[in-house]
Amino acid sequence: MFLIDKRCLHRFLLIGVYTLGAFGIVASGSGGGGGDTDWEPGVFLPANTFWAKCANPRDGINPSTNRPFSDVKGSTDDENNFLRSYSNDTYLWYDEIIDQDPSLYDSPVNYFDLLKTNAITASGRPKDRFHFTIPSDEWFQIAQSGVSAGYGATFVLLSATPPREVVVAYTEPGSPAELPSANLLRGAQILEVDGADINDATSSGTSIINAGLFPESAGEDHTFEVLDPGSTVSRTVSITSANVASTPVQNVGVLTTGSGRVGYLLFNDHIATAEQALINAIEQLNVAPGIVDLVLDLRYNSGGFLDIASELAYMIAGPNKIDGQPFETLRFNDKHPITDPVTGAPLLPTPFHATTQGFSTPVGQALPTLNLLRVFVLVGSGTCSASESIINSLRGVDVKVILIGSTTCGKPYGFYPTNNCGTTFFTIQFQGVNAMNFGDYTDGYSPENTINNPGELLPGCSVEDDFSKPLGNETEARLAAALVFRDTPGTCPTPSGRPATGSARTEKGLIAGESTVLKNPWLKNRILR
Amino acid sequence: MIRNSPLTWRLGIASLSLLIAIAVYCFARLYPPLLFESIKATSQILASQTGIFGSAPSLFYTLSIGLLVGACAPTLWGARLHCLLWITLAGFLEMSQLPTLSRPLSTWLASILPETSWEIVRPYWARGAFDPLDMLATLMGGLIALLLLTCISGSKQNVSD
Numbered sequence: 002m003f004l005i006d007k008r009c010l011h012r013f014l015l016i017g018v019y020t021l022g023a024f025g026i027v028a029s030g031s032g033g034g035g036g037d038t039d040w041e042p043g044v045f046l047p048a049n050t051f052w053a054k055c056a057n058p059r060d061g062i063n064p065s066t067n068r069p070f071s072d073v074k075g076s077t078d079d080e081n082n083f084l085r086s087y088s089n090d091t092y093l094w095y096d097e098i099i100d101q102d103p104s105l106y107d108s109p110v111n112y113f114d115l116l117k118t119n120a121i122t123a124s125g126r127p128k129d130r131f132h133f134t135i136p137s138d139e140w141f142q143i144a145q146s147g148v149s150a151g152y153g154a155t156f157v158l159l160s161a162t163p164p165r166e167v168v169v170a171y172t173e174p175g176s177p178a179e180l181p182s183a184n185l186l187r188g189a190q191i192l193e194v195d196g197a198d199i200n201d202a203t204s205s206g207t208s209i210i211n212a213g214l215f216p217e218s219a220g221e222d223h224t225f226e227v228l229d230p231g232s233t234v235s236r237t238v239s240i241t242s243a244n245v246a247s248t249p250v251q252n253v254g255v256l257t258t259g260s261g262r263v264g265y266l267l268f269n270d271h272i273a274t275a276e277q278a279l280i281n282a283i284e285q286l287n288v289a290p291g292i293v294d295l296v297l298d299l300r301y302n303s304g305g306f307l308d309i310a311s312e313l314a315y316m317i318a319g320p321n322k323i324d325g326q327p328f329e330t331l332r333f334n335d336k337h338p339i340t341d342p343v344t345g346a347p348l349l350p351t352p353f354h355a356t357t358q359g360f361s362t363p364v365g366q367a368l369p370t371l372n373l374l375r376v377f378v379l380v381g382s383g384t385c386s387a388s389e390s391i392i393n394s395l396r397g398v399d400v401k402v403i404l405i406g407s408t409t410c411g412k413p414y415g416f417y418p419t420n421n422c423g424t425t426f427f428t429i430q431f432q433g434v435n436a437m438n439f440g441d442y443t444d445g446y447s448p449e450n451t452i453n454n455p456g457e458l459l460p461g462c463s464v465e466d467d468f469s470k471p472l473g474n475e476t477e478a479r480l481a482a483a484l485v486f487r488d489t490p491g492t493c494p495t496p497s498g499r500p501a502t503g504s505a506r507t508e509k510g511l512i513a514g515e516s517t518v519l520k521n522p523w524l525k526n527r528i529l530r
Numbered sequence: 531m532i533r534n535s536p537l538t539w540r541l542g543i544a545s546l547s548l549l550i551a552i553a554v555y556c557f558a559r560l561y562p563p564l565l566f567e568s569i570k571a572t573s574q575i576l577a578s579q580t581g582i583f584g585s586a587p588s589l590f591y592t593l594s595i596g597l598l599v600g601a602c603a604p605t606l607w608g609a610r611l612h613c614l615l616w617i618t619l620a621g622f623l624e625m626s627q628l629p630t631l632s633r634p635l636s637t638w639l640a641s642i643l644p645e646t647s648w649e650i651v652r653p654y655w656a657r658g659a660f661d662p663l664d665m666l667a668t669l670m671g672g673l674i675a676l677l678l679l680t681c682i683s684g685s686k687q688n689v690s691d
Contacts, residue, residue: 014602015612022595022616026623027654074585074661078653104653 040102048086054079055422064141065420072422080109080422088116091342093334093414093429094129110134113426124444131412133427140418140425142244150218153245154178154185155269155301157383157466163200167191167214168468170301170383171269176245183240188230188468195223216242230469250278252298252473253285260488261293264371265473265480268297268313271305271387276312276360283316283369295371296483297391298379298472300406304386307351307415307433308358312368314391315353318400319372326436328353328394331415333431343417343430351433353394375401377483380446381466385410390433392446392459397435404448404461405483411445411456450496462486462493537601539682544597547590547671585667592620592668596675609679617672624668627660 054075063070081103089095097118106112113134120128142148153176159166169189172178178185192199194213197206213223221242228235249270256263264286268279286292295317311328327350333342340347357366378384378392389409392402416430434440445456451463467478475481478494485492599616600609626635632655639655640648 011602011604011608015599018595018598018602019616019619022591022599023619023623024651025591025595026620027651076653 040104042100045086045089046082048083048090051075051079051083051086052421054083056080057423059423063420075422077107077109078104081106081112083421084109084113084116084426087419087426088113088428090336091334091428091430092116093431094118094120095334095336109422110424113428116428122443126444128443129429131414131427131429134424135427137420137423137425140420148244148246150216150221150242151245152176152178152183152185152216152240152242156191156214157301157468163202165199167199170466170468171251171267171472173245173248174251177240177243180240183238185227185238185240186229187471190228190230191225192228192235193224193226218242219244247272247274248278249275250282252471253282254473255286255292256296256475256484258484258488262290263484263487264292264295266295266297267472268299268388269301271302271307271309273306273360275305275309276357277362279309279313279316280357280362280369283371286371287369292371294375294377294487295373296377296379296480298480299384299388299391300379300381300466300479301383302385302388303383303410304388304412306360307387307390308354309360310387310391311351311354311394312358314394315355316368316370317373317376317391318353318395318398319370320355321372322374322400323353323398326353326398327351328397329390329433329435329440330438331431331433332440350436353398373400375403377403377405377461377487379479379483380404380406380409380448382407382410382445384446386412386415389413389442389446393433393435393440393442396459397437397439402459403483403486404446404459405464405479405486406448406461406466407463408447408451408456409442409445411443413440413442448493450493452496460490463496464494540597540601540679543678543682544594544601546594547597548594550590552587585661585663588620588624588664589667589671589674592617592671593675593678595620596672597678600675600679606679610676613672613676613679617669617676620668620672621665623654624660624665627655 053071053073055072056075056077056079058072058074059070061070062068085100085103088098092098094117097120098116099119101112101115103112106115114132117129117132122128139149153173155170155172156167157170159168167190169178169185169187169191171187172185177183191214194210197209197213199210201207201210213225216223219242223240223242225238225240226235227238247270249272250266250268252265252267254265256265266282266286268275286295297317307329314328315323330350331341331348333348336342338348355368357364357368359365376395380388380392384406389412392404392409393413395402413432413434414429415433416427419426419428432440442457447455447458448461448463449458450461451458462482464479464482470477473480475484482494485494596613596616599612603609603612626632636652636655639651643651
């Protein structure tokens with residue numbers, strides 16, 4: 002028989018209870034942690050099992066639905082598992098994802114980066130160069146209003162490696178870039194950012210340049226050394242970033258030529274506000290006596306809402322040419338041959354919308370039309386996704402498309418934005434094909450006399466971007482070439498030969514390919530609502 | 531004889547609250563379709579609740595362990611003291627999920643714990659997040675335990691009898 006000291010017994014019990022109590026909290030995740038599931042390679046629970054289970058649930062109203070957020074208490078594991086299951090279900094190339102244990106990644110964004118194919122296309126580019134995320138609050142703001150932090154200047158990167166060449170492509174009306182103190186003009190070359198030479202190749206230098214060119218928020222002060230077009234002396238400009246509303250349609254006008262009136266329309270972003278702006282533009286061009294041709298400038302339009310692309314294509318072609326044919330048919334992965342995996346709706350072709358879709362106008366209003374049989378489109382590597390779908394879909398209904406510029410980016414793919422726990426994920430889910438069942442232009446569309454990296458060839462001229470002239474000016478090289486080609490088909494200036502890589506910008510930075518329009522990644526896409 | 535003694539009551543309440551904590555956790559915070567297919571609908575309704583219900587396991591768990599440490603203490607004052615210590619420990623563990631604490635703590639624990647033990651507890655700091663409602667529930671559970679210890683035990687009764 003053992004005699005145990007009573008005080009020893011109490012201490013022993015206390016230590017035991019404390020230890021078990023603390024271990025219980027830590028191991029069970031009680032208190033907001035943990036929550037592991039066992040990872041079994043190749044076995045996927047339904048994504049809904051994990052949807053909206055968040056390490057940090059949000060309170061308040063979801064601005065995209067005007068209803069309270071659905072978030073409940075979960076863990077990072079839940080968020081990673083959602084991404085894993087969702088990608089396996091809806092990613093276009095789901096069978097090329099290497100399955101990895103979600104519990105090993107502490108950041109859903111980092112884990113998401115792995116959930117894509119690593120395959121390379123025939124031209125040597127990554128098959129999926131369109132995979133990205135943005136914070137949901139930023140997405141809600143941009144998608145609904147076109148508002149984002151910046152200066153209202155869109156920069157083009159003509160050369161990513163030193164000697165770098167960063168120039169202003171265009172500015173937003175009324176933005177900080179257009180204030181008299183800044184007065185950034187198209188073609189202005191950026192020489193220094195916050196004291197860092199634009200050719201600074203160090204990581205700290207690149208960080209300064211990126212932080213200056215792409216401010217994270219409104220109210221940031223940055224200083225630039227700028228060389229204005231035509232000037233030999235640089236000047237210093239200080240600009241404060243602001244929340245800038247994009248003006249997606251600009252410089253609408255009519256050029257009077259010997260062979261008739263030609264409309265010009267600069268269309269930069271497929272955002273919600275573009276719907277009303279495009280209607281206004283088409284109505285303006287339709288004012289009697291109307292126009293006989295249209296030059297549609299998409300050189301900096303990297304995408305956005307597909308429905309808006311469909312509306313514009315309808316307004317160009319008109320009902321007779323379209324005659325019930327589809328704008329685009331979406332092909333999802335082979336798990337979903339009949340229904341849309343996101344909406345559950347039967348897979349029906351996207352029509353050419355003859356009425357407004359309610360982005361920035363009431364739903365159901367009849368759209369004006371130009372009823373053209375051909376269209377001149379000014380393009381470049383910044384012409385991407387939803388913009389390319391305008392070209393592809395018009396070709397599908399036999400509207401002649403003449404390209405002036407350089408090879409487009411080559412993105413016949415798209416996705417639904419997927420919001421989960423405060424991050425919006427963009428993973429390629431479908432390929433779009435036109436009424437003629439064509440959608441294989443992953444190397445882009447090129448004018449037929451393009452020298453380097455030709456994609457799918459169309460009639461037109463390879464012409465380098467002309468930063469010395471304002472957009473919409475009939476002496477600007479691409480617009481001038483369009484007017485000449487229109488009068489004398491087949492007549493083009495000497496091809497530029499400048500490589501047009503059309504690389505997508507996955508992060509804000511100067512690491513992308515050449516001739517890259519530096520825009521928010523989401524704007525380089527074909528997005529469904 | 532322990533029947534109907536304060537110790538019996540404390541152990542009884544502690545066991546009950548521990549069971550409640552486990553039940554609430556299983557319903558609301560694990561993966562209902564896997565665990566309880568037959569009651570999936572109920573558990574999904576519970577799981578959709580936010581706020582204090584999501585923190586209910588913290589409340590019941592702190593309450594149950596608070597009563598257990600109280601039951602193991604030799605005197606009423608000892609029970610109260612250990613209950614307070616337990617509240618402090620549980621509160622610290624919740625606080626330790628704040629990034630400012632979790633990072634250095636994780637580094638230190640990873641350096642002193644055997645790899646297998648660290649793998650078990652790592653997710654608590656690696657992926658858990660501090661929740662003010664959990665903190666509130668932890669404090670409430672501990673205070674309820676403290677109150678119960680005092681009420682059940684009587685002012686001068688030795689809790690070990």
